[in-house]
Amino acid sequence: MGPLAGIKVLEFEAIGPGPFCGMMLADMGADVLLIDRPEDPGLGLGRDRWFEVMMRGRRSATLDLKSKSGLAAALELAGKADAVIEGFRPGVMERLGLGPQALLKENPNLVYGRMTGWGQDGPLSSRAGHDINYIALTGVLHAIGRAGGAPVPPLNLIGDFGGGGMLLAFGIACALLEAQRSGKGQVVDAAMVDGASLLAAMFSGMLAAQRWSETRGENVLDTGAPWYDVYETSDGKYVSIGSIEPKFYEDLIQRLELNGQTLPAQNDRKGWPALRKVFAEKFKSKTRAEWCTAFEGSDACFAPVLTFSEAHGHPHNALRHSFVASGRVVQPAPAPRFSRTPGAIRRAPPERGAGGKQALLDWGFSEAEVSSLKERGLGFA
Secondary structure (H helix, E strand, O other), X not given: OOOOOOOEEXXXXXXXXXXXXXXXXXXXXXXXEEEEOOOOOOOOOOOOHHHOHHHOOOEEXXXXXXXXXXXXXXHHHHOOOOEEEEOOOOOHHHHHOOOHHHHHHHOOOOEEEEEEOOOOOOOOOOOOOOHHHHHHHHOHHHHOOOOOOOOOOOOOHHHHHHHHHHHHHHHHHHHHHHHHHHOOOEEEEEEHHHHHHHHOHHHHHXXXXXXXXXXXXXXXXOOOOOOEEEEEOOOOOEEEEEOOOHHHHHHHHHHOOOOHHHOOOOOOHHHHHHHHHHHHHHHOOOOHHHHHHHOOOOOOOEEEOOOHHHHHHOHHHHHOOOEEEEOOEEEXXXXXXXXXXXXXXXXXXXXXXXXXXXXXXXXXXXXXXHHHHHHOOOEOO
């Protein structure tokens, strides 16, 4: 059933980090009821719902939150929930009558999870933004890129998902644990600017110790070091190496069949350009598959650079069942893994209103109460 079995989560429809948080909680066994808008507002960018992997594991009910009857229904649902997820701009839920004060009055034990980019306060709190903007303000975006080039956005992994949805899921889990002890709920304010900064915590220490240059491409971890980078192979594909430790670096040199005595020392920064040239020429001499064979069993910290599709079939990922097929889509399996209460994908992403009635019954609403909620505009099947 998962470690969060028995936890009831009310999730209001949003995009990106909010659904990612809901997916993580659902994967771990929480019963997540998604409150969809009656009509698709285009948040899915025109995709059919079954493509929306981050919506997996839920059941759905639809509700117009701007109507008086919809507000009453939402308050009644919140009264049964253990946690709420909302991803609107600051103040929107308050204007709807569904802010923390209103919901905690209805349910004092409720954990109220809020997902924003800029946070609930501050001069930027009411502005629109996306992942690229949030990580730009934290210094993270500036640090990613090659020497002499512009910063490179790392997809939307750092702000939306690592520093956003995952941070909120962690916060909600912490608050649920505390609520079991205190009997009191609270608000969890997860902001992507905070989360992205937190993910970069290591670099605060490195910068203070003068072990990090703020010029891109001059550091060990930002492609500055030739032994921590990607290289093109003869077939136009790529491999990665991360041979930081001396013994791993020695293995790298041996696997490349190079004479270490004739090369610049590993940490001779002046020799890095020459060393990079040697590595690049060497890796270009064989295909990616040939290098995989050459590095079989190696501790040089080597891995082929795979596409998303290739990753699905890699033997290591296949053995660990890291990817599973659900709802016609091959997708990442729930993580992390638990020895006694493993997570699971309980169901495919729901169409609007799908499974809502049974969810309400499972949450403890009587048939009469379900009918009453339907009269107030709650849509479900």
